[in-house]
Amino acid sequence: MSNEFIKVEHLKQYFPAGGHGKNKRFIQAVDDVNFTINKGETLGLVGESGCGKTTTGRSLLRLYEPTGGRFEFDNNVIFDVENKKFAKMDEFRKRMQIVFQDPYASLDPRMTVADIVGEAIDAHKLASSKQDRYDMIIEMLERVGLNSEHANRYPHEFSGGQRQRVGIARALAVRPDFIVCDEPVSALDVSIQAQVVNMFEDLQNEMGLTYLFIAHDLSIVKHISKNIGVMYLGRMVELADSFEITSHPVHPYTKSLISAIPIADPKIARESKRIVLEGDVPSPLNPPSGCRFRTRCKYATERCACEVPQFKEVSAGHYAACHNLDACN
Amino acid sequence: MSDKYLVDIKNERLSFFTPAGEVKALNDVSIHLEPGEVLGIVGESGSGKSVTAYSLMGLTANPGKLIGGSLMFNDHQIENMTEREMRKIRGSEVSIIFQDPMTSLNPVYTIGNQIVEVIMLHTDKTRKEAKERAKELLELVGINEPSKRLKQYPHELSGGMRQRVMIAIALACEPKLLIADEPTTALDVTIQAQILELMMELKEKLGMAIIMITHDLGVVASMCDRIAVMYAGRIIEYGTTDDIFYNPKHMYTKGLIRSIPRLDATEHERLVPIEGTPVDLLNPPAGCPFAPRCEACMKICLRQMPPKAVFDEVHYTHCWLNQKEMMEKGEANE
Ligand SMILES: Nc1ncnc2c1ncn2[C@@H]1O[C@H](COP(=O)(O)OP(=O)(O)OP(=O)(O)O)[C@@H](O)[C@H]1O
Ligand SMILES: Nc1ncnc2c1ncn2[C@@H]1O[C@H](COP(=O)(O)OP(=O)(O)OP(=O)(O)O)[C@@H](O)[C@H]1O
Ligand code: SF4
Ligand SMILES: [Mg+2]
Ligand SMILES: [Mg+2]
Numbered sequence: 001m002s003n004e005f006i007k008v009e010h011l012k013q014y015f016p017a018g019g020h021g022k023n024k025r026f027i028q029a030v031d032d033v034n035f036t037i038n039k040g041e042t043l044g045l046v047g048e049s050g051c052g053k054t055t056t057g058r059s060l061l062r063l064y065e066p067t068g069g070r071f072e073f074d075n076n077v078i079f080d081v082e083n084k085k086f087a088k089m090d091e092f093r094k095r096m097q098i099v100f101q102d103p104y105a106s107l108d109p110r111m112t113v114a115d116i117v118g119e120a121i122d123a124h125k126l127a128s129s130k131q132d133r134y135d136m137i138i139e140m141l142e143r144v145g146l147n148s149e150h151a152n153r154y155p156h157e158f159s160g161g162q163r164q165r166v167g168i169a170r171a172l173a174v175r176p177d178f179i180v181c182d183e184p185v186s187a188l189d190v191s192i193q194a195q196v197v198n199m200f201e202d203l204q205n206e207m208g209l210t211y212l213f214i215a216h217d218l219s220i221v222k223h224i225s226k227n228i229g230v231m232y233l234g235r236m237v238e239l240a241d242s243f244e245i246t247s248h249p250v251h252p253y254t255k256s257l258i259s260a261i262p263i264a265d266p267k268i269a270r271e272s273k274r275i276v277l278e279g280d281v282p283s284p285l286n287p288p289s290g291c292r293f294r295t296r297c298k299y300a301t302e303r304c305a306c307e308v309p310q311f312k313e314v315s316a317g318h319y320a321a322c323h324n325l326d327a328c329n
Numbered sequence: 330m331s332d333k334y335l336v337d338i339k340n341e342r343l344s345f346f347t348p349a350g351e352v353k354a355l356n357d358v359s360i361h362l363e364p365g366e367v368l369g370i371v372g373e374s375g376s377g378k379s380v381t382a383y384s385l386m387g388l389t390a391n392p393g394k395l396i397g398g399s400l401m402f403n404d405h406q407i408e409n410m411t412e413r414e415m416r417k418i419r420g421s422e423v424s425i426i427f428q429d430p431m432t433s434l435n436p437v438y439t440i441g442n443q444i445v446e447v448i449m450l451h452t453d454k455t456r457k458e459a460k461e462r463a464k465e466l467l468e469l470v471g472i473n474e475p476s477k478r479l480k481q482y483p484h485e486l487s488g489g490m491r492q493r494v495m496i497a498i499a500l501a502c503e504p505k506l507l508i509a510d511e512p513t514t515a516l517d518v519t520i521q522a523q524i525l526e527l528m529m530e531l532k533e534k535l536g537m538a539i540i541m542i543t544h545d546l547g548v549v550a551s552m553c554d555r556i557a558v559m560y561a562g563r564i565i566e567y568g569t570t571d572d573i574f575y576n577p578k579h580m581y582t583k584g585l586i587r588s589i590p591r592l593d594a595t596e597h598e599r600l601v602p603i604e605g606t607p608v609d610l611l612n613p614p615a616g617c618p619f620a621p622r623c624e625a626c627m628k629i630c631l632r633q634m635p636p637k638a639v640f641d642e643v644h645y646t647h648c649w650l651n652q653k654e655m656m657e658k659g660e661a662n663e
């Protein structure tokens with residue numbers, strides 16, 4: 001048995017974007033993405049807006065019909081598009097949960113906190129009695145740092161950080177073992193972010209949770225993740241241990257992404273040189289041929305335009321997809 | 330004395346009179362800026378960063394009212410000016426760029442129209458001259474093929490490009506002060522890096538002062554000369570960028586700096602959050618607004634607002650602990 005709790009191979013998620021028959025067009029939101037996550041560990045996903053982070057997370061939860069690829073969860077095949085194998089989700093839906101970015105939008109304003117958490121318990125028929133249900137709700141609230149006094153309040157009575165805790169309590173109520181955390185702290189104040197990040201860590205340690213942690217703030221992702229995957233325009237361009245990838249990135253895109261992050265230390269900030277990327281991300285409707293980063297890459301060669309670079313291991317546990325790693329390192 | 334200042338806000342008090350009660354958004358805020366200086370304003374959501382900046386432009390939203398203090402900008406006494414007079418200096422002497430350029434660009438006019446209009450409003454250039462100037466400005470902010478872009482509508486441009494257009498409009502009349510309210514929060518980091526680089530380049534070229542409002546400590550570390558830290562409608566610490574990062578004195582500032590994970594960390598360290606929740610400005614605490622969340626809170630902190638503790642010509646806080654430390658060293662003041 002491998003300890004690869006989450007195993008994603010050649011994941012593809014295309015969305016129709018108008019046109020008919022032969023002219024039908026697709027947004028290639030996720031294209032040939034591969035990664036694994038061990039039980040109890042966190043994989044961070046970073047990359048610019050629209051690169052496919054959310055889509056990756058949502059397609060694993062089968063919120064979309066996958067276009068291609070294979071996903072194995074705790075040694076169960078959830079889908080294998082090539083071989084037309086699709087697991088019945090009832091059994092797995094409860095084990096895989098998602099926490100969203102916007103604590104405002106994801107909570108029903110007319111429901112009390114107890115109802116919000118209770119609803120998840122009811123949906124999966126987890127409680128044997130009313131008392132049992134109530135106890136479960138309180139236990140979840142306490143786990144996320146709230147208490148029974150909060151149970152009968154409404155979302156608008158809470159601060160952003162507290163609302164995010166409610167969203168997490170709801171996800172935890174069904175005792176999942178895999179959680180897709182989609183920008184769970186991005187909408188929070190800096191001083192509150194740390195509270196919530198610590199809570200995610202504690203819950204992971206106590207309950208053995210496995211996370212796919214999506215965020216655009218690389219410092220936070222690095223802090224919470226064992227490994228980090230960097231996406232660009234639907235593809236994974238680099239994946240490695242979080243310390244390794246932030247100190248020794250090898251892909252030209254990762255290098256410029258990291259150098260673009262302003263460091264909260266004035267002396268280092270004054271000295272550090274930014275690799276400023278020219279231009280914008282191309283449209284996923286019509287991505288560049290070959291390497292999708294080539295239109296902004298200063299190392300691009302002819303080969304980059306005609307051949308898709310393979311995602312391969314460059315050193316133990318460090319993967320990258322680039323034809324010219326030697327030239328740029 | 331104050332004539333060397335471009336901006337001199339003294340003891341500003343501003344409240345929003347809402348149906349639920351008086352929201353005391355600004356309580357005794359004082360800020361000054363020299364020409365060409367870059368000031369960062371940081372602080373929690375709702376601490377009063379935007380309200381401070383907008384009031385300086387005469388843009389306080391209803392039901393907000395200035396209830397005390399004086400606001401001087403470029404020898405104008407802002408609080409005494411009419412909307413008509415304000416309109417003359419807005420866009421010419423002081424400009425503002427917002428977080429979301431889509432809300433400030435008009436979707437039904439071309440980029441060119443919008444820039445030309447601003448130029449013609451504030452100068453006596455003809456339409457033809459204004460168009461030339463618009464082209465120059467787009468080039469200045471690094472937009473390729475300016476003639477083509479001038480004919481496009483906002484939705485045809487990417488987020489980063491729209492923010493460049495906003496900067497071009499803001500700079501059309503070479504203002505003395507540029508206020509940037511979270512100008513890069515909606516942008517990706519690689520685009521943010523482009524925009525920040527551009528702003529600093531233009532500052533050097535045009536010599537304007539900048540007020541940079543952001544929650545991103547990384548952005549202020551790399552751009553600002555001085556930093557004001559706001560909490561609950563007050564400036565609780567003010568100093569040079571190095572003061573704030575290497576020698577923070579107020580417990581909130583210390584907590585803020587400790588609570589951000591660092592990208593250059595070499596081992597996993599647990600984050601140190603500031604516990605508790607932000608203040609309710611409808612019912613602010615009697616003493617120091619940070620007291621309910623402060624580890625070092627003393628009895629007096631709960632009762633009375635701390636006076637200014639001055640460390641040097643620039644660096645000060647409002648904190649009883651700092652006050653006490655100084656007293657013990659025998660250098661208490663004010
Ligand atoms: N349901 C959908 N239908 C059509 N296109 C979609 C859909 N969801 C996402 N897309 C497109 O797929 C691409 C990837 O989007 P996705 O939301 O996964 O990006 P992201 O990396 O999460 O970005 P962000 O950082 O902005 O959240 C984008 O071009 C987006 O417009
Ligand atoms: N139009 C308004 N009506 C009532 N209250 C308002 C109004 N505008 C601002 N306020 C209040 O004034 C206070 C200061 O708001 P301000 O927008 O300056 O915060 P900020 O520091 O810019 O926060 P953020 O980081 O979220 O932008 C807040 O408590 C806010 O609720
Ligand atoms: S494959 Fe080519 S274009 Fe892509 S990142 Fe490497 S050098 Fe740049
Ligand atoms: Mg997303
Ligand atoms: Mg604001």
